[in-house]
Amino acid sequence: GNSVTQMEGPVTLSEEAFLTINCTYTATGYPSLFWYVQYPGEGLQLLLKATKADDKGSNKGFEATYRKETTSFHLEKGSVQVSDSAVYFCALSGLGGQNFVFGPGTRLSVLP
Amino acid sequence: GAVVSQHPSRVICKSGTSVKIECRSLDFQATTMFWYRQFPKQSLMLMATSNEGSKATYEQGVEKDKFLINHASLTLSTLTVTSAHPEDSSFYICSARTGRAGELFFGEGSRLTVL
Numbered sequence: 001g002n003s004v005t006q007m008e009g010p011v012t013l014s015e016e017a018f019l020t021i022n023c024t025y026t027a028t029g030y031p032s033l034f035w036y037v038q039y040p041g042e043g044l045q046l047l048l049k050a051t052k053a054d055d056k057g058s059n060k061g062f063e064a065t066y067r068k069e070t071t072s073f074h075l076e077k078g079s080v081q082v083s084d085s086a087v088y089f090c091a092l093s094g095l096g097g098q099n100f101v102f103g104p105g106t107r108l109s110v111l112p
Numbered sequence: 113g114a115v116v117s118q119h120p121s122r123v124i125c126k127s128g129t130s131v132k133i134e135c136r137s138l139d140f141q142a143t144t145m146f147w148y149r150q151f152p153k154q155s156l157m158l159m160a161t162s163n164e165g166s167k168a169t170y171e172q173g174v175e176k177d178k179f180l181i182n183h184a185s186l187t188l189s190t191l192t193v194t195s196a197h198p199e200d201s202s203f204y205i206c207s208a209r210t211g212r213a214g215e216l217f218f219g220e221g222s223r224l225t226v227l
Binding site: 036041042043044046054089093100102103104105107 | 118146152158207218221
């Protein structure tokens, strides 16, 4: 079945540092890939997505590129801020939103 | 983007009572809604898939008689935790899907504390 693996956290960075959170997946066919963010005490918000190979999703300075050859969708940001402290979930879905699967989440703490 | 609203955001109840959580899609019709449970510092665990006008499909290990799900309209699904116990204390999150694009929109979550 489909699955998503993320790097274990917590990840602690200083403000303005470069961020990478690795995500790899296993899926049949051509899934859509997502990053969701959960701020403390809140639900999940869609951060970015990519629906086909080589697509790059971007939002709020975050980027991730759908790499079919390496089955990866790593999240990056060039300069993190304290307000980026949250839990980040990588996820995938199959055609028509079937088999929606979340990774375990990676907690990011950004220190001033 | 599409908006999904949950209510209440926080609820405290006594052991043995029942609690209802509502999930509404505010600006779109959601034929399918999903209910998740999230334990502290863990990922989301899918509890059930709720389809409008039909019975919910529960994931393995989820007690359907304890977690009653009703999807009476295209904009509302409810989760009722019956005879709640302290071990039911958790963060419950709903989501709704728009069309067939595979994107989910999430509610704000509801934190249940059972005393």
